[in-house]
Amino acid sequence: MAEKKLKIALVGLGPIGTLHIDNLTGGKVKNAELVAVCDMRKVDNPKIASLPFYEKLEDMLANCDADAVVAATPSFTHFNLAKTCLEAGKHVLVEKPISLCSFDAKRLGEIAKRAGKTCAVMLNQRTTPIYKRIKNLVSSGEIGKVNRVSWNMSNWYRPQIYFDMSSWRGLWKGEAGGVLINQAIHNIDAFAWIFGLPQSLRAWCKFGKYHNIEVEDEVSAFMQYPDDMTATFITSSGEHPGTNRFEISAEKAYLVAENGKLSISKFKGATLREFTLNTLYAFGTPETEESVEEFDGKGGQHAEVMENFADSILNGKKCDFDSAEGALSLTLANAMLLSGIENRDVCFPFDDEAYAKALAEKQANSRLRENVRKDFILDFNKSFR
């Protein structure tokens, strides 16, 4: 018997919506089928020519028999759009970020619970094999207690036209942040997924340092964890070539992830602390066993997330990307932004509501861009890092 498929309606047919169309119509999501599409502008795409097309979400919700909606519209629309879908009795998978702040992400969780529906977020980089491997090495205890982490993710370069070609990018009103909320949200998510949230942080955010934008395009953050772990996270959308170097110093091993390779230096015979306290060699260093693991693929990415979403609805499997997971990365990103804006340490548990109010004040003076550049050249595949 053919496997039951989740009927999906897609709203937002821009670059990422087009990738979802390719995945759904190209058989990459085995347990889902595309049954309707919606965009406020007419979209000419032969792959959806036979599907019902709606200009308004409300018309699609009222007229199509989809079980779930995938939302791939600009970030500032996510909260209201997801709320509307949930209250109309549809499950919803929202593109990242799930909303503009963690307060709203948590509210979506409550709305979904009341509606008895699933609200999930497209955090596709959790499927990246190298991140899965690091998570496993940390959470299994294989590398021992983690002492210090450093992630320099500065290769999210974007030129000015990337912002100017849209009404919403790079604006408090449109996405409520820059590199932290749009590009590095994937790394922040992987970071919080692996290590959880810190007890406090301090971040230096530079707003419009490289671009004519309102929001941050460079961030250096320092974090302290309750078990004495310290961490730094650096990101930028203004540097080139930048780097993506993720280092983890732990009691049983030292890890470096860079260029798709994970180098593991395992301490032989004793933990780092045991060696440090007991060796008689004044300039001695611990003996290590070296290995390098190579990861050639990027994993299932967007199709894998969608398959998990469909599986959770059709077969009761755990949804690995629900709204609480979406709130996690936003909490960390919002806390870094707040620290940068107010030039102070931020402690956890994070006051989501206070941040939502601070954000509303920033947004009160922000407007969506009216004169959008049309002379851009789009090479969307180059957007992924």
Ligand SMILES: NC(=O)c1ccc[n+]([C@@H]2O[C@H](COP(=O)([O-])OP(=O)(O)OC[C@H]3O[C@@H](n4cnc5c(N)ncnc54)[C@H](O)[C@@H]3O)[C@@H](O)[C@H]2O)c1
């Ligand atoms: N997960 C990823 O890898 C990834 C990659 C790129 C973008 N994104 C996210 O996807 C979202 C969309 O990004 P994009 O680059 O495709 O944006 P975009 O602005 O280029 O395209 C959005 C599309 O949505 C349509 N739209 C806007 N408001 C609408 C509404 N109310 N109803 C119906 N249609 C509407 C627009 O006409 C447009 O076609 C953003 O939130 C972004 O952060 C995720």
